Amino acid sequence: MPDLKFSNAEPDESERLLIDALVDNPPIIRHSERVVHGGVRRAKDVRHLLLPGLHLLNNSKGWISPGGLNYLAESLRVPPAEAFGVASFYDLFELEEPEGDGPRHHVCVDPSCAIAGASSYAEHLRSQGHSVHESPCLGQCERGPALFVQARGSAPIDMSSGANEEPQFDTTLSNKLLQRFGNVDPTSLESYRESGGYQALDRALSLGSDEVLKLVTDAGLTGRGGAAFPTGIKWRAVAEHHGPQKYVVANADESEPGTFKDRMILENDPFALIEAMTIAGVSTGCFKGWIYVRGEYTTAAELLTSAIEQAYDAGLLGEHAQNDSYSFDIELRQGAGAYICGEETALFNSIEGFRGEPRSKPPFPTDSGLFGCPTIVNNPETLLNVLEIVLHGVEGFRAAGTRESPGTKLFCVSGDVGRPGLYEAEFGVPLRVLLAAADTPSSEIRAVLLGGAAGSFLGPDQLDVPLSFEGAAASDATLGSGAVMAFSKDADFLGIVSQLAKFFRDESCGQCVPCRIGTTRQHEVLLQIDSTGPNSKQRNLLADLSLVMGDASICGLGHTAASAVQSALREGLLGEPYE
Amino acid sequence: MSNDHVSLVINEQPVTVGAGTTILEAAQSLGIAIPTLCWAENLTPANVCRLCVVEAEGARTLVPACSRACEDGAEIRTDTNRVAQSRRMVLELLDSTNDLSQSPELQTLIDEYGADSSRYTDPATPEPSPKIEDDLFIRAYDRCVLCYKCVEACGEDAQFSFAISIADRGFDARVSTEYDVPLPESACVYCGNCIGVCPTNALQFKTEFDLREASDWRPEDQEVTETICSYCGVGCTLELHTQDNQIVKVTSPADHSVTSGHLCVKGRFGWEYLQAPVYRPPSDP
Ligand SMILES: Cc1cc2nc3c(=O)[nH]c(=O)nc-3n(C[C@H](O)[C@H](O)[C@H](O)COP(=O)(O)O)c2cc1C
Ligand code: SF4
Ligand code: SF4
Numbered sequence: 042m043p044d045l046k047f048s049n050a051e052p053d054e055s056e057r058l059l060i061d062a063l064v065d066n067p068p069i070i071r072h073s074e075r076v077v078h079g080g081v082r083r084a085k086d087v088r089h090l091l092l093p094g095l096h097l098l099n100n101s102k103g104w105i106s107p108g109g110l111n112y113l114a115e116s117l118r119v120p121p122a123e124a125f126g127v128a129s130f131y132d133l134f135e136l137e138e139p140e141g142d143g144p145r146h147h148v149c150v151d152p153s154c155a156i157a158g159a160s161s162y163a164e165h166l167r168s169q170g171h172s173v174h175e176s177p178c179l180g181q182c183e184r185g186p187a188l189f190v191q192a193r194g195s196a197p198i199d200m201s202s203g204a205n206e207e208p209q210f211d212t213t214l215s216n217k218l219l220q221r222f223g224n225v226d227p228t229s230l231e232s233y234r235e236s237g238g239y240q241a242l243d244r245a246l247s248l249g250s251d252e253v254l255k256l257v258t259d260a261g262l263t264g265r266g267g268a269a270f271p272t273g274i275k276w277r278a279v280a281e282h283h284g285p286q287k288y289v290v291a292n293a294d295e296s297e298p299g300t301f302k303d304r305m306i307l308e309n310d311p312f313a314l315i316e317a318m319t320i321a322g323v324s325t326g327c328f329k330g331w332i333y334v335r336g337e338y339t340t341a342a343e344l345l346t347s348a349i350e351q352a353y354d355a356g357l358l359g360e361h362a363q364n365d366s367y368s369f370d371i372e373l374r375q376g377a378g379a380y381i382c383g384e385e386t387a388l389f390n391s392i393e394g395f396r397g398e399p400r401s402k403p404p405f406p407t408d409s410g411l412f413g414c415p416t417i418v419n420n421p422e423t424l425l426n427v428l429e430i431v432l433h434g435v436e437g438f439r440a441a442g443t444r445e446s447p448g449t450k451l452f453c454v455s456g457d458v459g460r461p462g463l464y465e466a467e468f469g470v471p472l473r474v475l476l477a478a479a480d481t482p483s484s485e486i487r488a489v490l491l492g493g494a495a496g497s498f499l500g501p502d503q504l505d506v507p508l509s510f511e512g513a514a515a516s517d518a519t520l521g522s523g524a525v526m527a528f529s530k531d532a533d534f535l536g537i538v539s540q541l542a543k544f545f546r547d548e549s550c551g552q553c554v555p556c557r558i559g560t561t562r563q564h565e566v567l568l569q570i571d572s573t574g575p576n577s578k579q580r581n582l583l584a585d586l587s588l589v590m591g592d593a594s595i596c597g598l599g600h601t602a603a604s605a606v607q608s609a610l611r612e613g614l615l616g617e618p619y620e
Numbered sequence: 621m622s623n624d625h626v627s628l629v630i631n632e633q634p635v636t637v638g639a640g641t642t643i644l645e646a647a648q649s650l651g652i653a654i655p656t657l658c659w660a661e662n663l664t665p666a667n668v669c670r671l672c673v674v675e676a677e678g679a680r681t682l683v684p685a686c687s688r689a690c691e692d693g694a695e696i697r698t699d700t701n702r703v704a705q706s707r708r709m710v711l712e713l714l715d716s717t718n719d720l721s722q723s724p725e726l727q728t729l730i731d732e733y734g735a736d737s738s739r740y741t742d743p744a745t746p747e748p749s750p751k752i753e754d755d756l757f758i759r760a761y762d763r764c765v766l767c768y769k770c771v772e773a774c775g776e777d778a779q780f781s782f783a784i785s786i787a788d789r790g791f792d793a794r795v796s797t798e799y800d801v802p803l804p805e806s807a808c809v810y811c812g813n814c815i816g817v818c819p820t821n822a823l824q825f826k827t828e829f830d831l832r833e834a835s836d837w838r839p840e841d842q843e844v845t846e847t848i849c850s851y852c853g854v855g856c857t858l859e860l861h862t863q864d865n866q867i868v869k870v871t872s873p874a875d876h877s878v879t880s881g882h883l884c885v886k887g888r889f890g891w892e893y894l895q896a897p898v899y900r901p902p903s904d905p
């Protein structure tokens with residue numbers, strides 16, 4: 042193995058202690074001052090500690106110093122240029138010493154918070170002398186303008202909000218997935234068990250894995266992370282691999298603008314996620330699970346950490362759990378501010394300590410995923426449904442929803458609405474009914490952005506669309522992650538659409554030409570449109586950009602980066618409709 | 621039909637190839653040309669430029685020919701309007717961003733596909749400020765199309781130095797050392813393999829850079845002499861490019877069985893090395 046060369050930058054004592062505590066490493070053998078013997082580039086057994094190490098360094102000083110990074114890279118046998126490449130990928134890491142020593146205030150400026158007054162809120166914070174960073178959606182759209190405070194010199198980073206009230210959720214339309222919200226103490230395993238927690242796992246264990254796989258398949262459960270892929274097919278594909286290492290990954294990177302359901306699940310019902318992952322593991326022969334939580338969700342991460350600990354203490358996780366009925370471990374990873382890391386293969390790279398760039402598919406995760414092993418990736422909401430299916434059977438599950446979209450769905454309602462919040466409803470509920478439940482008269486609505494930034498705008502004549510996968514598709518829309526952002530006729534649509542375009546420009550990983558440059562040009566064109574609306578040259582450019590991003594990009598980010606823009610043009614939100 | 625072969629149809633021409641063959645290779649065997657930028661025969665496909673996209677029957681989006689393996693029964697089209705539109709846009713986007721004046725192949729493709737980057741008003745572009753950190757080669761990243769080739773050549777595909785990586789994200793993504801330290805302070809061993817693979821001349825010999833600055837770079841007056849490197853026993857083939865009897869750069873053929881196009885500091889810069897030993901030794905003793 043080739044040797045690796047490191048720079049002379051030295052860590053200070055605190056940085057050295059942090060990294061020494063993280064990396065349990067044999068002593069580093071030095072050829073000389075700068076060359077470390079036996080650098081193994083893809084030292085998989087330790088490289089996954091790169092992201093946690095970067096968090097430690099950044100939290101301790103408010104930035105990652107050359108000495109700290111050098112020492113971390115050396116301890117993990119990662120080339121320093123690559124470690125820098127990884128650190129600079131994430132928004133929450135600073136690579137230059139910041140001015141002042143106060144915390145960094147991230148204020149969301151995406152549409153729902155813009156409506157709630159984000160820009161004056163940011164101004165207010167600035168005038169108080171805070172360092173303010175304009176942030177993409179922080180997943181707190183129901184209580185905007187959202188704020189996330191990143192402390193310096195203390196770990197972990199802390200989260201608060203402009204108007205941090207009680208969690209807003211509504212179960213009047215349906216109450217299955219949200220049944221424990223507010224009724225169970227998210228800090229207590231005992232409270233979870235008293236409410237019937239872990240009955241689903243017991244049942245799954247007595248049914249056996251074949252029966253569980255059959256249940257999940259026959260129930261027609263599909264992914265709630267945006268792609269609506271059948272969960273049973275995914276699980277079965279991984280179950281059929283017989284290698285020693287296979288993984289279950291819960292994708293809680295939730296960063297789609299307008300989406301906050303996963304945060305609410307993690308903050309209100311963390312044990313349910315752990316139980317459902319355990320069921321996935323025992324039914325498919327995976328012994329290890331990973332939860333990847335968005336870096337800004339620090340409250341959720343704390344609750345999960347404690348929940349995982351309690352599950353270990355109670356013998357519900359670990360080797361030979363529950364009197365040797367199964368073995369299953371769970372490890373938590375925190376992202377660091379990168380929407381793209383929610384794309385499943387980018388997420389694998391992020392956990393493994395590489396840049397969060399999506400991989401090309403095929404191979405698909407079920408064949409080659411995390412660390413190259415067969416992997417199930419599921420959204421937390423998808424996993425929550427598994428508990429329902431195991432406990433109530435196929436019939437019970439299919440009693441709600443439509444034939445093609447069985448069950449219930451969590452909808453994140455925000456924007457110009459009476460009562461923003463998380464609403465559970467059966468699939469097929471008309472959009473109008475959902476809006477009414479949120480105290481929003483349809484007459485006030487000019488457009489609804491369904492599915493987040495990657496979704497599309499529906500006009501007033503489309504408010505009867507049934508909210509099911511097939512219903513949305515019939516209207517050329519998608520449910521996506523379940524984001525429902527409503528806008529009144531007074532909304533500044535050009536501003537909103539430009540902001541969505543900026544989101545993609547900022548969040549593109551930069552790997553492929555159509556998306557790296559296409560999202561930038563799309564944003565520029567939108568900024569050049571004046572109050573008379575886009576001219577034909579601008580429309581043509583936007584159409585051509587939409588075509589190349591949709592057809593030639595590597596991943597879903599590029600594929601959908603023009604979706605909202607194009608639907609806004611079709612809907613006439615930026616001026617007279619085309620054609 | 622055996623398992624180690626697949627049969628497919630490209631532009632209505634049937635072809636049978638070994639399993640694992642890429643669409644690009646299969647098309648080449650039929651004499652069908654597909655443009656590439658980030659692909660090279662001596663590197664792992666980075667699969668990022670998307671210039672090579674083709675239409676595969678049944679696929680929702682276009683697929684990259686350079687890295688996608690042929691599937692049995694596939695129907696591929698390389699000549700549709702949809703394919704041409706995406707390629708035109710990829711070229712147009714690159715041309716709106718980078719100085720491509722030193723890449724004749726891209727210029728030809730831009731003309732061929734009718735890419736018109738003048739359609740964009742005030743497009744953001746990278747700073748044109750070449751990094752001149754030593755007497756051996758320069759890096760002018762305003763010409764960099766981010767094809768990842770240099771990063772791969774510096775890393776696992778050839779040199780195993782890992783001196784450079786992609787840093788930052790999105791439109792700001794760039795090739796960089798740690799904290800942008802100058803190359804002589806990085807892990808660089810000056811093998812020049814990154815220069816050898818760069819398709820846009822973003823990386824170029826200092827000799828070439830100086831001659832271009834002096835408006836005296838005359839490819840038409842240059843000769844290429846093939847020789848064997850005399851520094852060690854490996855026997856790498858060198859191509860010495862000379863102008864007015866002076867060596868102006870050194871390359872090695874990408875299909876060469878010994879080098880795969882890659883050299884070390886002695887073969888690449890040995891002639892310079894003797895004249896201008898101004899940089900730090902490749903690694904400490
Ligand atoms: C740009 C991008 C971002 C994504 N972000 C998320 C996310 O935050 N959470 C999520 O569950 N899925 C996200 N996905 C979808 C995942 O790739 C994957 O399909 C999903 O996690 C699978 O889980 P499911 O089948 O349970 O939906 C994203 C996809 C793309 C292209
Ligand atoms: S489409 Fe965008 S986010 Fe996806 S790989 Fe390409 S550049 Fe990265
Ligand atoms: S000269 Fe060689 S070692 Fe230096 S950056 Fe280029 S490829 Fe890497």
Ligand code: SF4
Pocket residue numbers: 763764765766767768769770771795814817818819820821822823
């Ligand atoms: S410098 Fe050259 S080889 Fe490296 S990424 Fe840029 S264009 Fe490609």
Ligand code: FES
Pocket residue numbers: 149150151152153154155177178179180181182183185187298299300
């Ligand atoms: S938190 Fe502001 S839009 Fe989501």
Ligand code: FES
Pocket residue numbers: 655656657658659666667668669670671672673684685686687
């Ligand atoms: S040549 Fe195929 S993606 Fe670049």
